[in-house]
Amino acid sequence: MSKMLSVENLSISFRTDEGVITPVKGVSFTVEKGRTLGLVGESGSGKSISTKALMQLLPGTARLGAASRMIYTAKDGQQISLGNLRHGSKELRRIRGGEIGMIFQEPMASFSPVYTIGNQMMEAIMLHRGLKKREARQFAIGMLNKVGISNAAARVDQYPHELSGGMRQRAMIALTLSAGPALLIADEPTTALDVTIQAQVLDLMRDLQRELGMGMIFITHDLGVIAQIADDVAVMYLGTIVERGPAKEVIRNPQHPYTQGLLDAIPSLDHLHDRLKPVPGDIPSPTARPGGCPFHTRCTQAIAGTCEVHEPPETSAIPGCAVRCWLHTSQGRSAA
Amino acid sequence: MSKHKDTLIEVRDLSVHFPIKTRKLFKTEVQMLRAVDGVSFDIKRGETVGLVGESGSGKTTVGRAILRAIDPTDGEVIFHRKKKGGIDLAHASEAELRKVRSKLNMAFGESGGGIKVHNLADDLLRAFRPEMSLVFQDPYSSLNPRMTVRDIIAEPLIASGKYKNREKVDARVREIAARCKLNLEHLRRFPHAFSGGQRQRICIARALVSKPKFVVCDESVSALDVSIQAEIVNLLKDLQEETGVSFLFIAHDLSVVAQMSHRVAVLYVGKLVEYAPTEKLFFAPKHPYTHALLSAIPSADPDAGFDPIRLQGEIPNPLAAPSGCRFHTRCPFARDRCSAEQPEWREIEPDHFVACHYAKEFNFSRS
Numbered sequence: 001m002s003k004m005l006s007v008e009n010l011s012i013s014f015r016t017d018e019g020v021i022t023p024v025k026g027v028s029f030t031v032e033k034g035r036t037l038g039l040v041g042e043s044g045s046g047k048s049i050s051t052k053a054l055m056q057l058l059p060g061t062a063r064l065g066a067a068s069r070m071i072y073t074a075k076d077g078q079q080i081s082l083g084n085l086r087h088g089s090k091e092l093r094r095i096r097g098g099e100i101g102m103i104f105q106e107p108m109a110s111f112s113p114v115y116t117i118g119n120q121m122m123e124a125i126m127l128h129r130g131l132k133k134r135e136a137r138q139f140a141i142g143m144l145n146k147v148g149i150s151n152a153a154a155r156v157d158q159y160p161h162e163l164s165g166g167m168r169q170r171a172m173i174a175l176t177l178s179a180g181p182a183l184l185i186a187d188e189p190t191t192a193l194d195v196t197i198q199a200q201v202l203d204l205m206r207d208l209q210r211e212l213g214m215g216m217i218f219i220t221h222d223l224g225v226i227a228q229i230a231d232d233v234a235v236m237y238l239g240t241i242v243e244r245g246p247a248k249e250v251i252r253n254p255q256h257p258y259t260q261g262l263l264d265a266i267p268s269l270d271h272l273h274d275r276l277k278p279v280p281g282d283i284p285s286p287t288a289r290p291g292g293c294p295f296h297t298r299c300t301q302a303i304a305g306t307c308e309v310h311e312p313p314e315t316s317a318i319p320g321c322a323v324r325c326w327l328h329t330s331q332g333r334s335a336a
Numbered sequence: 337m338s339k340h341k342d343t344l345i346e347v348r349d350l351s352v353h354f355p356i357k358t359r360k361l362f363k364t365e366v367q368m369l370r371a372v373d374g375v376s377f378d379i380k381r382g383e384t385v386g387l388v389g390e391s392g393s394g395k396t397t398v399g400r401a402i403l404r405a406i407d408p409t410d411g412e413v414i415f416h417r418k419k420k421g422g423i424d425l426a427h428a429s430e431a432e433l434r435k436v437r438s439k440l441n442m443a444f445g446e447s448g449g450g451i452k453v454h455n456l457a458d459d460l461l462r463a464f465r466p467e468m469s470l471v472f473q474d475p476y477s478s479l480n481p482r483m484t485v486r487d488i489i490a491e492p493l494i495a496s497g498k499y500k501n502r503e504k505v506d507a508r509v510r511e512i513a514a515r516c517k518l519n520l521e522h523l524r525r526f527p528h529a530f531s532g533g534q535r536q537r538i539c540i541a542r543a544l545v546s547k548p549k550f551v552v553c554d555e556s557v558s559a560l561d562v563s564i565q566a567e568i569v570n571l572l573k574d575l576q577e578e579t580g581v582s583f584l585f586i587a588h589d590l591s592v593v594a595q596m597s598h599r600v601a602v603l604y605v606g607k608l609v610e611y612a613p614t615e616k617l618f619f620a621p622k623h624p625y626t627h628a629l630l631s632a633i634p635s636a637d638p639d640a641g642f643d644p645i646r647l648q649g650e651i652p653n654p655l656a657a658p659s660g661c662r663f664h665t666r667c668p669f670a671r672d673r674c675s676a677e678q679p680e681w682r683e684i685e686p687d688h689f690v691a692c693h694y695a696k697e698f699n700f701s702r703s
Binding site for chain 2: 042043150164165166167194195196197198199200202203221222223224225226227228247248251252261262263265266267268269272275276277278279282283285
């Protein structure tokens with residue numbers, strides 16, 4: 001399997017009125033062709049902005065850390081450093097949509113309300129596939145059919161508000177895929193949908209990925225969704241990946257206290273009468289990021305004198321998995 | 337419906353229709369959107385009833401109609417008092433009402449009978465408000481940014497007019513705030529200083545400060561992260577145990593509803609399709625729609641199979657609801673009778689209500 005995206009040491013900071021905040025700090029991950037990486041974390045953990053940095057979609061106040069590396073291998077085998085692309089350059093325009101596609105959470109907000117679905121799809125198709133208008137229309141209808149929209153030939157001339165939520169999200173997927181991306185970033189694509197529609201969309205994405213051999217980054221806060229769709233998973237907390245590895249392994253045998261806490265907090269139909277186990281405390285505000293291990297303020301197993309002082313290194317307790325926690329280092333164990 | 341002595345809220349044939357106006361060239365056409373159509377169920381004292389359904393099924397409308405935030409088009413909502421007798425507020429004459437208004441405590445005190453919320457006059461409704469309350473979904477937009485937390489929590493007390501004395505108000509505010517894990521320092525601050533979970537605790541304190549008997553939680557934990565969501569669910573359960581309040585818990589996340597509720601009702605396009613105790617509903621549903629809905633929950637267990645039932649088509653537009661059983665257009669078991677005849681809302685087993693012609697033939701039991 002070939003690596004198509006490798007992100008190393010990604011740090012993002014913003015200058016705000018309250019000083020410089022760093023919502024993403026030293027994040028590294030890779031995406032392989034035909035595999036899905038799940039990014040999980042609570043709100044404010046930096047999942048979305050890490051992926052927006054790939055497409056240079058961050059607001060102007062954002063600064064990337066000096067050591068940040070984002071290497072993308074394009075369809076023609078060329079290696080591109082995403083951080084170095086200039087705004088408005090031809091290359092960046094080719095990457096956006098043509099190489100890396102993105103699906104956002106709110107399908108209503110990502111379509112323009114004043115153009116028909118077909119119009120918006122054709123624009124992307126003509127730009128990235130170089131087809132003529134008429135061919136592009138046929139192609140758009142084909143894509144809508146593929147994502148399971150019935151009566152596509154009529155739907156193509158409808159406006160986004162005429163479609164239901166689930167259908168709009170499917171149309172969004174069709175639009176994104178019609179540009180033929182090799183890597184798909186899906187940012188909470190099913191969060192705003194009902195469970196029945198969510199199941200349909202997940203099914204669809206799984207099938208399309210298999211068919212087209214795309215790499216995929218799937219951002220969600222729902223570990224249930226991760227368990228069903230992701231091959232690998234990275235758990236983020238306050239801008240740091242605290243644990244990563246094959247999804248099944250991480251969910252079955254979580255090593256980091258935060259991952260354990262997240263899994264324990266999920267209500268389960270098998271334990272209807274047990275009390276839920278929340279992760280104690282609140283997520284610290286980004287302006288008051290705790291020193292040392294970011295999770296130490298809420299961790300029940302924190303080692304006094306170590307966790308709040310030093311940031312834990314990444315260690316591998318289980319082959320293929322990596323965890324950032326002092327409990328899994330020899331130093332930490334002796335201190336405890 | 338059951339006339340159990342523990343019944344607190346009785347909803348009978350509740351309907352809410354909204355007129356939808358479409359302007360044509362020379363005339364205005366009015367269509368009726370039947371958002372809620374003939375819904376009947378009851379809620380006992382100290383019980384949590386979960387209300388689930390897809391978006392547009394009318395969950396929120398049911399909750400608001402019970403609270404009379406929306407006026408029901410038809411049907412009855414009866415709020416039962418512990419002791420029978422008293423004044424029938426719904427049918428009292430104007431002179432009687434005037435007498436009652438001056439003695440509101442008498443009307444709503446221990447001697448009050450069943451109160452017909454659905455046609456309570458405005459000023460009586462206002463006096464009745466402290467008995468019922470609401471917690472919203474978004475803890476960011478439901479708190480006034482210009483009020484301190486103390487003022488936010490105290491507002492229902494002051495609005496009720498029962499508390500004239502500032503010290504008494506403060507004492508009650510502090511009491512409920514402490515129960516919701518807010519300290520005195522928090523009460524002086526403004527909402528912007530709080531995280532999502534803390535804000536939702538403020539909303540819960542505000543809802544419970546007037547000691548209501550009934551609270552509607554409309555997607556109250558849906559916007560929260562799982563770790564915080566678990567904390568709020570636990571808090572609501574604790575408060576219920578202490579005060580005996582009843583909840584109508586509206587949510588689209590079925591596993592949270594299962595955790596919270598004693599009984600669960602399933603809505604589909606404005607009609608109830610099933611109502612049963614939580615375990616029966618989740619492990620032995622009788623309605624094909626409930627079965628399909630449950631199969632779509634993704635499990636966090638990677639070994640559990642995920643094979644959701646693929647329902648055909650889309651949720652029907654309530655403006656043009658299908659004839660007969662509203663689910664027949666998507667039901668995998670639909671027969672001719674389903675499109676012709678509306679299924680009856682019947683008690684198929686004790687405490688298990690379902691609206692399906694063939695419910696007895698299905699066995700959807702899950703291990």
